[in-house]
Amino acid sequence: MNFPTFLNYPTFFLALFAIVIILVATVIVYFQVYKRHINKALGTTEGKRTSMVPPNRVAIVMTIIVLIIGIFISYIAGYANAKDDAWVMSHSDIQTFYAEVKEVGEKTLLVDGISLNDENYRGEFQYDIWGEVSIYRQDAVIRLSDLSEGDLVSITLLTDRTGITNIFKIQLLADKNLNMGRRTVR
Template sequence: MGIPIYFLALFAILIILVAAVVVYFQVCKRHINKALEATESKRTSMVPPYKAAIVMTIIVLLIGILISYYAGYATAYKHYDEDVWVISASDIQTFYAEVKKVDEHSILVEGISLNDEDYRGEFRYDLWEGLNISRQETVIPLSDLSEGDLVSITLLTDRTGITNIFKIQLLTDVN
């Protein structure tokens, strides 16, 4: 496992800070030596070292805050992106129901008594285009479902907590 990029960036910023301080003190030392050798009229003023140190510290703190923000954002987004497609067994639920009513884009079903208590009673689901409705491994249209048919409904819950129908399978034909 390599070193995270934000540690490298932070290290680079610290090196730049140290280099700037060293260069500043070299320039300051040269300026002081010239000032001691020069006459009173040729002297130029220079920023005191403590003011330069304060300015550099503020700049490094701001850069550090920005790096921390973006590194945290990148890490959190990476973890979210990895976890969003992971499905656990508790995210998939199947229950059995009797079809009560079939509309063009929705279905009303009543869970049978073999189901858990959560899946007994009436449920209305809006159906999206491309939903897999099948009978014995053969894809069938929604119009093939009719009142009284026994179906198994597989629900999938995503990471945001939204539950949608993943698959409807016709179990028996009542003709």
């Protein structure tokens, strides 16, 4: 959720600032009322006086109220920010390019981007492959060791909110066992 800003401060900061100002104003006004009440009580010799809560207790209660309101505002603002930003992805966050496998290591893959790609994805790229990377041949999941030099693959990259780009998926496009659309018999 994009909060509107005033002087480059998010709205929830301004709301919290307004609550603190209300706290301070309330305590100042209460001090003044308490001071007048004490002066009036001292000036009156009659035995009847109404008692007022001491200002230090009012300040403590108001501070607790402001803390609770601040926590509530922080929770709402954090939830709104996380909820809206967590699942929103732009088209530039997911990129797919095509490459020929040059070398397959135990946990690495060296590929050469083909000429059909955008110029950013031409040339050699080496990737570290971890367990969360899915590698597919058609609809079946395969291991990294199932890829070999010369295989044509599509590599889907995902850029997260922090700007870090990782491999999301590798798809084997051409199987060496396919010949003109037919499987060879072994």
